[in-house]
Amino acid sequence: MLKLSRMAKTWMRVDPRFLPFADVATPNLPLSRLFRLSLFQVTVGMATSLLVGTLNRVMIVELGMEAWLVALMVALPLIFAPFRALIGHKSDVHRSILGWRRVPYIWIGTWLQFGGLSIMPFALIILSGDTHWPIWFSYLGSGIAFLLVGAGMQTTQTAGLALATDLADEKNRPRVVAMMYVMLLVGMVLSGILFSIFLKPFSPLQLVKVIQGVALATLLLNIFALWKQEARQPKNTSPTIAQPTFSQSWQDFIKAPHVTRFLIMLGLGTTAFSMQDIILEPYGGEILKLDVSATSFLTALIACGSLAAFTLSARWLSRGYNAYRIASVGLLLGLIAFTLVIFSEPMGSPNLFRAGALLIGFGGGLFAVSTLTIAMSMDKENMGGMVIGAWGAVTATCSGIGMSLGGVIRDVVADLAMNGMIGSALISPATGYSFVYHIEIYLLFITLIALGPLVNKNSNKASSKMSKFGLADFPG
Numbered sequence: 001m002l003k004l005s006r007m008a009k010t011w012m013r014v015d016p017r018f019l020p021f022a023d024v025a026t027p028n029l030p031l032s033r034l035f036r037l038s039l040f041q042v043t044v045g046m047a048t049s050l051l052v053g054t055l056n057r058v059m060i061v062e063l064g065m066e067a068w069l070v071a072l073m074v075a076l077p078l079i080f081a082p083f084r085a086l087i088g089h090k091s092d093v094h095r096s097i098l099g100w101r102r103v104p105y106i107w108i109g110t111w112l113q114f115g116g117l118s119i120m121p122f123a124l125i126i127l128s129g130d131t132h133w134p135i136w137f138s139y140l141g142s143g144i145a146f147l148l149v150g151a152g153m154q155t156t157q158t159a160g161l162a163l164a165t166d167l168a169d170e171k172n173r174p175r176v177v178a179m180m181y182v183m184l185l186v187g188m189v190l191s192g193i194l195f196s197i198f199l200k201p202f203s204p205l206q207l208v209k210v211i212q213g214v215a216l217a218t219l220l221l222n223i224f225a226l227w228k229q230e231a232r233q234p235k236n237t238s239p240t241i242a243q244p245t246f247s248q249s250w251q252d253f254i255k256a257p258h259v260t261r262f263l264i265m266l267g268l269g270t271t272a273f274s275m276q277d278i279i280l281e282p283y284g285g286e287i288l289k290l291d292v293s294a295t296s297f298l299t300a301l302i303a304c305g306s307l308a309a310f311t312l313s314a315r316w317l318s319r320g321y322n323a324y325r326i327a328s329v330g331l332l333l334g335l336i337a338f339t340l341v342i343f344s345e346p347m348g349s350p351n352l353f354r355a356g357a358l359l360i361g362f363g364g365g366l367f368a369v370s371t372l373t374i375a376m377s378m379d380k381e382n383m384g385g386m387v388i389g390a391w392g393a394v395t396a397t398c399s400g401i402g403m404s405l406g407g408v409i410r411d412v413v414a415d416l417a418m419n420g421m422i423g424s425a426l427i428s429p430a431t432g433y434s435f436v437y438h439i440e441i442y443l444l445f446i447t448l449i450a451l452g453p454l455v456n457k458n459s460n461k462a463s464s465k466m467s468k469f470g471l472a473d474f475p476g
Helices: 002-012 031-037 039-062 067-092 103-127 135-167 173-198 204-226 246-254 259-274 280-286 292-318 323-347 350-377 384-418 430-455 460-464
Strands: none
Touching: 031 039, 031 135, 031 173, 031 204, 039 067, 039 103, 039 135, 039 173, 039 204, 039 280, 039 292, 067 103, 067 135, 067 384, 103 135, 103 204, 135 173, 173 204, 173 292, 246 259, 259 323, 259 350, 259 384, 259 430, 280 292, 280 323, 280 350, 280 430, 292 323, 292 350, 323 350, 323 430, 350 384, 384 430
């Protein structure tokens, strides 16, 4: 106890400048409560790392599944992404005699996520062919597992971030939710490292243990995060209170100037950065001969790149830099990143591949942060939830589309190449992967073209909106 007391006193003497987010704490919302609430973001990060960072490689390389099927399964959780704006709106206007608005949605999302993760390892075993059941049953079981996880992640994260916004005062709200976003990336980094440790050496039984461990951790951490966070407000959730409909709020939002072009640009850029999600680790395993542990670590690298992008963007935006120009920097860095990944195969350089993966996370992070800042600058007439919900819906939906296209295109082109139908010089298992990376480069160029006219149209609002940068209502 004496040692703990000394450590606490030493910690209190540390300058607050060196303590991340220490300045967001208030007497009504202490830092310990904020960190406890942010645990729901850690569980979402764990699930994200598992789905797009570990399972895709294991299913393609170790379990021998076709990439198009894996891409479809991993993209299934994003089916619910378009409903994020609706989920946020429903939690805003939820009517309940118990007085809670956010808690019911977070709790439902938690159990959906837990249920999907609980049955997922057994569904994957059946899907790999190790069963006497008919093939359609394996597709059904795996599809249900991935859908449950997706519905849980989207619901928990949307309502959880809304709750964080409710608890923080208006002055500290952007930085509070910024901390929630950082905790999402921390969850991805830590889980990526842990998965690389626990899956070395790899075995199907060990995979079952890891996935079910994630399920249990999700349930326990979310219960702890949610405990006594939202106060009951029966008056605000009374069934007699009239609330605006979702369609009314959406029509008001979409009529704003430049919104349609912005959403198109956002969708194109998100798709460009997402097509590699499903094939990056299999590329490292099949082409560069990296083991499961080494490829699982790639998720941590990408998340570290995103964290670095967040830090740099915070400095730039706090100094009044143009958010549209920061988005263009992210797109240009993406061009370099995919070029490095492409050249890692002929040069036989895993380190060049790792550098490309790190730069993908950094460029994608800059693009995500800057476009969110732009979305925040579009807020008007208390429509913040609708605006940020639309941002999250577009990014998550296009991520799913990008991942699905990446897997399908890789399979089709690889089959054509190995059969010699596109030339003898391209008979290589790397051709399918390289084709996808080239498409991503072209999409990044198209996104830059779409972004161009927006740079000089009210772009200063995107940076002047916030005197101190924070990612308000970031939906992850």
